[in-house]
Amino acid sequence: MIFNTYAFALFAAVFFPGYWLIHSPSLRAWWLLGGCAVFHGHFAGPAGVLPIAALALITYACALSRIRVLCYAAITACGVALVCFKYTHFLSGEILASVAPALSAQASALSVSWLPDAPPLALSFFTFEFVHYLMDVAGGGAPIRSPKTFALFAIYFPSLVAGPIKRYQDFTAALPRALTRLELTQVAAGAQRVALGFFKKILLADNLTVALGYYEKVFFNLSSPQAWLFLAALSTRILLDFSGYTDIALGLSQMLGLRLPENFNYPYAATGLRDFWARWHISLSSWIRDYIYIPLGGNRHGPLRRCSNLVIAFTLCGLWHGGAGHFMLWGLWHGVGLVVQATYRDALGSLGTRIGSGLDRFSVLSWLLTLVFVALGWLLFFYPVEHAWSMALKLISFR
Amino acid sequence: MNSSRIRQSGALALRLLLGLAIGVFIHYLLYRLFLPVQPFIYVAF
Amino acid sequence: MSHAKLKALVFLVAIPLGFALAVWLGRDAARYAKPDKFVRFHPGIAPESLFYPPFSTLENLALARWSPGRTLVIIGGNSILNGVGQSDQNLWSRRLQEELGERYVVVNLSFRGALPCEAGALVAETLIKRGLPVILISSTAPATVGRVAGGTYGYLYYEAQAHNRLIHHPARDANLAAWEETATPSVREQQAELRRAAALDSWFHFQALWHHIGYRYGFTTWTQVTRNRFWRPRDTILDEGTDARPLGDRFREQLDAELAITRAFSAGLAESTGPLSWRAYTPQTGLTGELIDAMFPPAVRARTIMLLNQNALYYRSRLSPAERSRDDFVFATYEQVWRDRGVVCHSVGANFTDEDYADRTHLAPSGGRKLAQLLAEYIRQFSPP
Numbered sequence: 001m002i003f004n005t006y007a008f009a010l011f012a013a014v015f016f017p018g019y020w021l022i023h024s025p026s027l028r029a030w031w032l033l034g035g036c037a038v039f040h041g042h043f044a045g046p047a048g049v050l051p052i053a054a055l056a057l058i059t060y061a062c063a064l065s066r067i068r069v070l071c072y073a074a075i076t077a078c079g080v081a082l083v084c085f086k087y088t089h090f091l092s093g094e095i096l097a098s099v100a101p102a103l104s105a106q107a108s109a110l111s112v113s114w115l116p117d118a119p120p121l122a123l124s125f126f127t128f129e130f131v132h133y134l135m136d137v138a139g140g141g142a143p144i145r146s147p148k149t150f151a152l153f154a155i156y157f158p159s160l161v162a163g164p165i166k167r168y169q170d171f172t173a174a175l176p177r178a179l180t181r182l183e184l185t186q187v188a189a190g191a192q193r194v195a196l197g198f199f200k201k202i203l204l205a206d207n208l209t210v211a212l213g214y215y216e217k218v219f220f221n222l223s224s225p226q227a228w229l230f231l232a233a234l235s236t237r238i239l240l241d242f243s244g245y246t247d248i249a250l251g252l253s254q255m256l257g258l259r260l261p262e263n264f265n266y267p268y269a270a271t272g273l274r275d276f277w278a279r280w281h282i283s284l285s286s287w288i289r290d291y292i293y294i295p296l297g298g299n300r301h302g303p304l305r306r307c308s309n310l311v312i313a314f315t316l317c318g319l320w321h322g323g324a325g326h327f328m329l330w331g332l333w334h335g336v337g338l339v340v341q342a343t344y345r346d347a348l349g350s351l352g353t354r355i356g357s358g359l360d361r362f363s364v365l366s367w368l369l370t371l372v373f374v375a376l377g378w379l380l381f382f383y384p385v386e387h388a389w390s391m392a393l394k395l396i397s398f399r
Numbered sequence: 400m401n402s403s404r405i406r407q408s409g410a411l412a413l414r415l416l417l418g419l420a421i422g423v424f425i426h427y428l429l430y431r432l433f434l435p436v437q438p439f440i441y442v443a444f
Numbered sequence: 445m446s447h448a449k450l451k452a453l454v455f456l457v458a459i460p461l462g463f464a465l466a467v468w469l470g471r472d473a474a475r476y477a478k479p480d481k482f483v484r485f486h487p488g489i490a491p492e493s494l495f496y497p498p499f500s501t502l503e504n505l506a507l508a509r510w511s512p513g514r515t516l517v518i519i520g521g522n523s524i525l526n527g528v529g530q531s532d533q534n535l536w537s538r539r540l541q542e543e544l545g546e547r548y549v550v551v552n553l554s555f556r557g558a559l560p561c562e563a564g565a566l567v568a569e570t571l572i573k574r575g576l577p578v579i580l581i582s583s584t585a586p587a588t589v590g591r592v593a594g595g596t597y598g599y600l601y602y603e604a605q606a607h608n609r610l611i612h613h614p615a616r617d618a619n620l621a622a623w624e625e626t627a628t629p630s631v632r633e634q635q636a637e638l639r640r641a642a643a644l645d646s647w648f649h650f651q652a653l654w655h656h657i658g659y660r661y662g663f664t665t666w667t668q669v670t671r672n673r674f675w676r677p678r679d680t681i682l683d684e685g686t687d688a689r690p691l692g693d694r695f696r697e698q699l700d701a702e703l704a705i706t707r708a709f710s711a712g713l714a715e716s717t718g719p720l721s722w723r724a725y726t727p728q729t730g731l732t733g734e735l736i737d738a739m740f741p742p743a744v745r746a747r748t749i750m751l752l753n754q755n756a757l758y759y760r761s762r763l764s765p766a767e768r769s770r771d772d773f774v775f776a777t778y779e780q781v782w783r784d785r786g787v788v789c790h791s792v793g794a795n796f797t798d799e800d801y802a803d804r805t806h807l808a809p810s811g812g813r814k815l816a817q818l819l820a821e822y823i824r825q826f827s828p829p
Contacts, residue, residue, distance in 0.1 A: 414458070418455040418461070423462045423463070431664075
């Protein structure tokens with residue numbers, strides 16, 4: 001995370017007072033853009049900035065043309081960039097290795113020589129925002145004409161690192177208001193939210209991270225209650241870490257007068273998987289819904305197609321989080337879970353109906369089921385498949 | 400009128416305390432940023 | 445102004461006020477804060493448990509018992525001088541203080557895993573710069589000097605620099621800049637972050653305040669050293685160092701690995717020119733000499749006694765005659781390398797017995813007593829400029 005660095009503290013100490021003291025909306029916009037560029041340049045480095053700048057230029061130009069083919073070409077370019085930078089090692093090292101090991105070794109060696117050590121900073125978030133923008137413009141939406149406004153949308157520093165994934169219509173509508181009229185109450189509310197975010201992230205989540213790092217090494221020596229406590233801590237950690245970061249991002253943006261979309265809504269209070277995904281990383285799940293699930297057909301072509309669309313969408317969602325098999329399986333876990341939730345009543349007949357009514361009546365049961373399902377899923381998210389499987393076996397056998 | 404004034408003063412006092420606490424918390428954060436999340440493990444020399 | 449706006453204004457004004465209050469408390473802590481009844485930095489008050497004592501604390505410790513007319517003996521170095529293998533009560537530096545008497549003040553500022561030029565050496569430099577009578581005691585393996593930045597204790601160097609505590613020494617600056625130039629981007633950024641932290645700390649004193657609070661009132665970070673008592677103030681976490689195990693139980697753990705280390709100890713530092721005859725690798729002696737010049741300013745070198753640590757007799761007695769001869773040659777060579785740079789240097793442990801060692805490198809209480817007696821003699825003979 002970048003917000004917990006002295007470099008960011010120094011940046012904020014200079015940037016925010018400057019932003020607040022400038023009254024001219026135009027100058028304020030330039031100050032904001034300059035700040036975003038400095039932020040991106042420092043934390044991404046030249047190797048991280050260039051690919052994003054290239055994609056941004058392509059996206060801006062193609063969208064401006066309003067020619068559908070060009071928009072789709074730009075979408076393809078974003079997809080190719082994402083796959084190349086983020087998934088080459090996964091494709092060559094894991095997927096190809098299972099069918100053609102010799103070719104895989106060659107491909108891996110080649111990719112190591114021309115790919116940077118790490119993908120450009122926040123590449124996944126950039127490409128998803130660009131794809132959303134291009135899809136909406138291709139679908140008839142008005143493109144952003146001003147290069148300054150587009151640049152601000154692209155590299156807006158509060159959400160640059162890890163979201164939330166913005167929608168350009170909301171951003172461009174809110175931006176003029178933020179630049180013209182910054183309220184003291186907004187700055188105060190934003191500061192409060194930033195403090196809350198740091199509290200969750202640094203005081204709580206980081207402590208859990210260190211403790212988990214210690215106890216995961218002795219996981220198989222833990223008693224059953226301790227192992228379940230470990231799982232609870234793992235689940236709590238990721239929520240505090242991610243929602244804490246989001247609070248910081250939203251708070252910083254609020255201090256600039258701009259509201260970003262909420263990303264979390266008490267996800268562990270969910271009483272079903274669908275409910276969970278309406279509360280967890282909301283900007284991502286709505287993006288998956290609007291730009292993968294619905295274009296695939298959604299639930300418009302019968303139950304079988306609906307199930308396969310859910311599985312595909314969430315598998316891709318898992319893969320988006322990281323180029324490794326266990327991320328993909330984590331997505332698949334949720335995809336299959338959503339399919340089961342959507343179909344078990346019909347599939348199991350009267351038994352399904354009885355189970356469904358029971359869960360509706362005793363919502364604490366559906367809450368508990370959802371919580372355990374999601375928590376077990378985190379094992380796949382954080383650990384290689386075999387290790388996650390062994391951990392899950394230990395947990396569910398209560399040994 | 401009086402109770403509303405008291406409530407308002409109370410709210411202001413709370414905001415003052417919260418602000419002071421956050422100011423102190425920011426100072427604490429500067430210290431906390433320094434600590435590595437991964438600990439240094441002493442290995443016998 | 446509406447009530448909502450007034451609340452927001454009060455809140456926003458209170459934030460810098462709260463920060464200023466903490467800065468003010470931090471300034472105070474920097475002047476006075478230090479661990480109580482300090483004997484040495486044990487894991488409860490050292491980086492192993494995420495307790496990074498700020499430079500001001502080390503300075504405060506050094507000066508706590510000093511008064512004009514007394515000479516400060518600052519112990520730097522690593523776990524050997526930190527007394528691993530000796531309990532708090534049997535710590536060798538206590539014996540040294542007893543040997544030297546009231547004319548000297550012995551302060552053990554060694555840290556486990558520290559290099560000879562880190563931590564205690566920087567405190568000695570600060571006090572030398574202030575004109576105090578100081579003798580620095582440090583120890584190392586024959587060719588090891590290291591760099592004052594880049595390791596776990598590198599933060600102390602940056603803090604001392606930011607607070608303008610160190611002697612201006614261009615050779616050190618140049619050496620560190622050259623090293624950083626060749627480091628990976630992540631290491632460079634890490635060093636830059638440490639410099640930013642040190643600069644901010646020189647204005648806002650957050651290290652002193654929050655370490656003082658962590659020591660006295662409560663700690664906020666989980667560590668594997670403190671685990672289920674992690675929130676307890678560090679003054680409740682005692683030095684749990686124990687004396688070496690009974691002689692019969694020592695040395696047998698990882699015997700092969702330790703023997704291999706002992707065998708290889710001087711292997712990369714000298715080449716054979718005939719039976720039991722050796723020549724030092726001059727690139728290595730040259731590099732060691734350069735690092736000594738760079739990491740220790742001349743004024744510090746003139747007030748340093750550097751000890752070169754021998755391995756335990758248990759392992760050395762299992763070396764072949766050629767290996768033992770090479771070891772002796774290397775120790776003598778590197779003693780001379782330090783002396784040529786103006787540093788008093790002695791090898792230690794060559795005539796210590798098995799009883800005196802807790803393991804291959806660390807001393808048991810009896811070894812600590814012998815070290816204290818030897819060092820007391822060196823200190824009494826020492827006549828700095």
